[in-house]
Amino acid sequence: MGNGVWTGRWFRTSLALLHPNGKHVSWSMVCGVMLFGLGLISLLTGHVASHLEWYSHRLHRRTLSTLDGGEDEPIDIWQSQYSKYYYGCEERGRHFGPAVRERKSNGYLLIATSGGLNQQRTGITDAVVVARILNATLVVPELDHHSFWKDDSDFANIFDVNWFITYLAKDVTIIKRVPDKIMRSMEKPPYTMRVPRKSEPEYYLDQVLPILLRRRVLQLTKFDYRLANNLDDELQKLRCRVNYHALRFTKPIRQLGQRVVMKMRKMASRYVAVHLRFEPDMLAFSGCYFGGGEKERHELGEIRKRWTTLPDLSPDGERKRGKCPLTPHEVGLMLRALGFANDTYLYVASGEIYGGDETMQPLKDLFPNIYTKEMLAEEELKPFLPFSSRLAAIDYIVCDESNVFVTNNNGNMAKILAGRRRYMGHKRTIRPNAKKLSALFTSRHEMVWDTFASKVKACQRGFMGEPDEMRPGRGEFHEYPSTCVCEKPFMDDLSQDGTRPKKVL
Ligand SMILES: *[C@@H]1O[C@H](CO)[C@@H](O)[C@H](O)[C@H]1NC(C)=O
Numbered sequence: 391m392g393n394g395v396w397t398g399r400w401f402r403t404s405l406a407l408l409h410p411n412g413k414h415v416s417w418s419m420v421c422g423v424m425l426f427g428l429g430l431i432s433l434l435t436g437h438v439a440s441h442l443e444w445y446s447h448r449l450h451r452r453t454l455s456t457l458d459g460g461e462d463e464p465i466d467i468w469q470s471q472y473s474k475y476y477y478g479c480e481e482r483g484r485h486f487g488p489a490v491r492e493r494k495s496n497g498y499l500l501i502a503t504s505g506g507l508n509q510q511r512t513g514i515t516d517a518v519v520v521a522r523i524l525n526a527t528l529v530v531p532e533l534d535h536h537s538f539w540k541d542d543s544d545f546a547n548i549f550d551v552n553w554f555i556t557y558l559a560k561d562v563t564i565i566k567r568v569p570d571k572i573m574r575s576m577e578k579p580p581y582t583m584r585v586p587r588k589s590e591p592e593y594y595l596d597q598v599l600p601i602l603l604r605r606r607v608l609q610l611t612k613f614d615y616r617l618a619n620n621l622d623d624e625l626q627k628l629r630c631r632v633n634y635h636a637l638r639f640t641k642p643i644r645q646l647g648q649r650v651v652m653k654m655r656k657m658a659s660r661y662v663a664v665h666l667r668f669e670p671d672m673l674a675f676s677g678c679y680f681g682g683g684e685k686e687r688h689e690l691g692e693i694r695k696r697w698t699t700l701p702d703l704s705p706d707g708e709r710k711r712g713k714c715p716l717t718p719h720e721v722g723l724m725l726r727a728l729g730f731a732n733d734t735y736l737y738v739a740s741g742e743i744y745g746g747d748e749t750m751q752p753l754k755d756l757f758p759n760i761y762t763k764e765m766l767a768e769e770e771l772k773p774f775l776p777f778s779s780r781l782a783a784i785d786y787i788v789c790d791e792s793n794v795f796v797t798n799n800n801g802n803m804a805k806i807l808a809g810r811r812r813y814m815g816h817k818r819t820i821r822p823n824a825k826k827l828s829a830l831f832t833s834r835h836e837m838v839w840d841t842f843a844s845k846v847k848a849c850q851r852g853f854m855g856e857p858d859e860m861r862p863g864r865g866e867f868h869e870y871p872s873t874c875v876c877e878k879p880f881m882d883d884l885s886q887d888g889t890r891p892k893k894v895l
């Protein structure tokens with residue numbers, strides 16, 4: 391267990407072989423015979439050997455997925471063994487036409503995004519796609535200054551605006567603002583509308599395009615999740631070009647983010663980034679109970695009154711349904727159970743933690759090497775402090791660069807980073823299976839540690855960021871960007887390190 395690899399499979403496979411009724415037998419035998427055959431061929435011909443690993447991987451995976459859903463697969467907690475068989479594929483298709491020029495476009499599209507940094511990122515991504523659908527000229531989106539996070543930053547303070555425009559030049563024409571001439575010629579102020587959530591492209595063509603054509607300048611407000619999840623492949627790939635390439639943070643943000651990453655790497659060759667959403671508002675909103683007694687019930691109850699329409703929830707019911715964010719302590723227990731040793735370096739990305747140091751202490755006890763951006767970049771962080779989005783951007787970078795990313799929640803940042811990490815080569819991303827884990831945490835004291843640990847591992851299968859967790863149509867696209875993750879062609883020869891070497895003659 392020391393190297394973090396689970397080794398249950400070999401043992402159980404051998405057991406299965408002994409079991410006369412199991413389908414496992416025939417499949418394992420088929421695999422074995424075929425592999426043996428291939429080995430022979432490779433000995434004879436000398437050039438099939440490099441396919442061997444690939445065949446064995448394919449066969450193995452196929453047998454597992456048809457027989458037991460991969461239950462027995464050993465997992466390297468630091469890295470997916472299968473990531474090397476996939477690559478990001480977001481290129482423009484040959485028949486995807488060039489961007490419509492400003493003069494020929496159907497009008498100017500203004501976008502007001504909504505929410506915190508990562509929610510706005512989804513809005514900006516979809517804004518580009520909507521502009522493409524409408525053949526509109528996109529004006530660089532406006533950021534939300536009135537969200538809960540209250541940040542006055544403009545697009546150009548957070549994102550590299552020139553890079554954004556240039557990178558997407560072939561897809562959509564983007565300008566910084568509507569030309570004065572157009573503004574002066576308008577009889578009325580720009581028309582403003584809010585489209586329903588997850589609208590289909592047809593909605594934009596039927597309902598939005600006529601207004602755009604009539605008014606020349608149109609603003610879409612509260613723009614987040616306003617475009618359907620499932621689009622045709624070319625538009626999904628455009629989403630990936632925006633989200634994973636065109637949206638790059640400004641240089642000062644990137645530089646500070648990288649400095650924090652370097653500091654982590656200097657201390658440890660690899661680190662785990664833990665994104666903790668454990669702020670009072672989040673906890674109050676969840677309706678869950680976190681073990682803080684009357685004080686907590688009162689405090690969170692007061693905050694909950696802010697939202698007048700929230701239903702009365704049963705805290706136990708919510709926990710059983712897996713709706714409660716894990717506490718820092720629970721995240722620590724999960725990580726230790728999965729096999730991360732107590733000398734692992736953790737980077738904790740978070741806002742204000744409810745209960746402060748007292749809440750964090752149990753996690754620190756499990757993992758003494760804990761760092762935050764405030765600890766690693768004291769002075770340099772000062773200019774960023776008044777801007778919650780810039781701080782969030784630093785955390786985004788350090789989490790993105792981490793070897794393993796773990797969250798305690800299912801919010802926007804967790805989903806977006808999980809998707810990005812899949813695209814970037816299936817970097818290990820651990821999402822707690824809260825529904826199953828909650829029962830385990832509750833009954834933890836009724837079992838010895840080893841039992842608890844193996845049950846946690848069993849719960850977490852399918853929640854570790856493995857490539858096969860992604861299936862077309864599953865979940866939200868920015869969490870499962872399946873159109874932009876391709877499997878390397880079967881006949882391609884793969885070297886040990888997973889790069890694509892020259893074709894074998
Ligand atoms: C956008 O432009 C393309 C290429 O010129 C054209 O085929 C398409 O019909 C246009 N769509 C709209 C909504 O104007």
Ligand SMILES: *[C@@H]1O[C@H](CO)[C@@H](O)[C@H](O)[C@H]1NC(C)=O
Binds near residue numbers: 732
């Ligand atoms: C970490 O674990 C090792 C054994 O696994 C133990 O000897 C050591 O005391 C632990 N360190 C801390 C700081 O808990």
